[in-house]
Amino acid sequence: MKSVLVVYQSRGGHTARIARRIGETVVAEGNQADVMDVIEADREGVDWDKYDLVIVGAPVLYGTYTKHFMHFVTKYKAQLDAKPHSFFNVSVVARTPFKATPEGNRYMQKFLQKSPWTPRDVKCIAGKVDYPNWSWLDTKMIQMIMKMTKGPTDPTTVIDYTDWEDVKSYARYCLTLA
Ligand SMILES: Cc1cc2nc3c(=O)[nH]c(=O)nc-3n(C[C@H](O)[C@H](O)[C@H](O)COP(=O)(O)O)c2cc1C
Structure with a gap:
């Protein structure tokens, strides 16, 4: 059984729904999952040792990511890097197949180039x-x-x-x- 943290930022609730669906699937596969908002995770603290895998998600808002989200991945870069992890972004441009690929999604490319945390695994998800x-x-x-x-x-x-x-x-x- 694996223990998984799904940590996300969401403005309108859609990324939160995606994070919950990921958590539910992880549990349905016989594992344990905690699903947390980045602000809660930062303020309440994360017991990083508890987790075998961390999945991180955020929506694209005006071509970028919120300051809370960037604060979180900057502050916890070392902890994220120390675990198997994946990062997903949520955007409406990802409704077309090419922009749903990391290469074709300029917001993912921007994140990979500019974020202090460079995730080793990424996924683009179409939003609402x-x-x-x-x-x-x-x-x-x-x-x-x-x-x-x-x-x-x-x-x-x-x-x-x-x-x-x-x-x-x-x-x-x-x-x-x-
Ligand atoms: C204020 C705002 C700005 C947005 N800017 C972009 C954008 O630049 N590019 C894009 O593809 N989608 C953009 N979107 C769409 C969101 O990424 C999409 O609605 C997503 O599902 C929002 O997730 P959330 O409900 O978790 O905040 C924007 C949405 C909002 C509300």
Whole structure:
């Protein structure tokens, strides 16, 4: 039995759902999983010795990652590097097959180039368009991104682009890293 930490940052709750699905899959495969937000993990502390594998996830927000997330991976770089690990990012551009590859996802490339923590294993997951739950400004900004990438711009659109079976496969794959 493996003990797994899934630690994530989420603004709107979608990355949190993905993290929970990963945790549920890990448990369904006969292992133990803790699923924690980066702020909780930082403030409450992580018993790193407990874990055989760490899976880290964050959404892309305006082409980058939040300061809480970057703070977490910077502060705990050594602990993350000491364990088998994987990093997944969540973005709506990953709804197209090429941008769902680490090579084709410029936000993953940016992370690999600029983050103080360079994960050894990475995965790009398509996220959710949720205009009705976004502010007026966020909606306008994301409509612009969508226009450039030929995505939906209708402000009533709610589309979950995540392939949930692939999320489960990813969780099972991660278990092979430990
Ligand atoms: C404020 C904001 C900015 C975003 N910026 C981008 C972006 O630059 N590129 C992209 O592909 N997706 C972008 N997205 C889409 C998110 O990555 C996607 O909605 C994701 O599922 C959000 O996850 P969360 O609910 O865990 O925060 C953005 C979403 C929001 C709300």
